[in-house]
Amino acid sequence: MMQKAGYLQRTGYRAFDSEGNLHEIAELHILGTRYALRIADLARALSGHVYLQVEELSHNWNYYLGTTRGLSQVSLSGKALNIELFDGGNFTISLTSLRAVLYGKERVATIVRIPALGAAGIRRMGEGQQKISAAG
Secondary structure, three states, X not given: OOEEEEEEEOOOOEEEOOOOOEEEEEEEEEOOEEEEEEHHHHHHHHHXXXXXXXXXXXXXXXEEEXXXXXXXXXXXXXXEEEEEEOOOEEEEEEHHHHHHHHOOOOOEEEEEEEOOOOOOOOOOOOXXXXXXXXXX
C-alpha cells in the first residue's frame, strides 16, 4: 500500500541555477525536505518519456537550485510522474493532479511513496530507456 510522503506546489517562485540563470520552479516537499523541478523541464517531461532532474532547493534572500538529488520521469502507463531520489526511495504523483497544479486549478498535488520491491522486484527498463545516475 502506498502512503502519503509529501506534496508538490507551484509557488511562482523563481530560483537561480549555478550559472546565475533564473528558472520558474515547482516545489517538491518529500519527507520534510524541499526539492525543485524546473517548470520548463517539467513541461518537456510531460510531453515525452524524458528524464527530469530533481534538484536541491535552498533559500537565502533568493531561491537557489543545488545538487541533483534524483530523477523523475513520466511512467510507462502515462498516468503518473515517478520520482527516484538517489538516497531517499521512490515516489509518484498522479499526472491528473500534477496538471491541475500546473494550470492553477489546485494548490497542491499529493506525493506518495512507492513501496520497496524487495529482492524479487527488479526494475524493468522501457524500450529506448537507458539507466543513468549522477554522483552526489
